[in-house]
Amino acid sequence: MKLITRDTDYALRALCFIAKEPKKMIAARKLFSELGIPYPFLRKIMQVLKHHGIVSSCKGQGGGFSLLVPTSRLYLKDIIRIFQGEFSLNECLFKKKICPGVSSCMLRRHILSWEKQLKENIESVSIESLLSETGGSFEEKKNN
């Protein structure tokens, strides 16, 4: 069970990297070589972020991406929503048919409450808070 899919994770890494070079344009090629994210996949992800107004872009030589939203107002939950849709623990179990079976009915109350708790947890995480926790260092790669 995945809370965060690969595209969300890649997007977070890319955004963290870009966030540390404000006002500079960062090319996808640069993100690829620094972060090791598969290039075409990364391209697609950046375009999605662009369409959602998270980053701005510039074509042509010297072009790339830069943050549009300040890190303090860019939340994990936003990125999750963009790549994974509205956060929900009981997706398609209660969506179409409400209460298709007794165990669902019984569990529903529990699951909704757990979901609420998880949501509140996720709400508290911003890109800024992620960066400040690690001091913005990208040194972890050397540990492999």
Added chain:
Amino acid sequence: MKLITRDTDYALRALCFIAKEPKKMIAARKLFSELGIPYPFLRKIMQVLKHHGIVSSCKGQGGGFSLLVPTSRLYLKDIIRIFQGEFSLNECLFKKKICPGVSSCMLRRHILSWEKQLKENIESVSIESLLSETGGSFEEKKNN
């Protein structure tokens, strides 16, 4: 994002039904007609429960399944583990390569903590508690 997959859900429904007829053998055919779970899929699910020692079975006419584990000691987390594997929010994001990227590293601590909380929640739910909450009624079908 699904906390509970369909086979887990079906298994729970079947177990709740069986739990209410202790000492009787309940045939898969009966579960199918009462609960509307696709018959061959249900068969497969019951065999899995059998292999894990949750239910006993009897072949031949008049055969079927019955609970081996008392409802008070049969937990939701056990059924989830059987059908979905060990519960984990960050499956395959940190499994093979520990810390493949900085955002994962940063998020890891958070996710592990959320996972712990969710686990504790799930631990508290037994089949017995589910049954007692609804009074053991299966009447919800009439509401569709």
Added chain:
DNA sequence: TTTTAATGATACCACATTTGTATCATTTGT
């Protein structure tokens, strides 16, 4: 003893989602 109703074992399959790849057009700085 034959029939019937049940499980045991196992292989297969359809579909959706995830995780990418490939291609070509367009833009922009040198």
Added chain:
DNA sequence: ACAAATGATACAAATGTGGTATCATTAAAA
């Protein structure tokens, strides 16, 4: 003109989920 970047879009592989199909075996009942 050329090189380096994004924009748009179609395609594809791998995996997971949800479900079928088939045949063998067992046991009760007729």
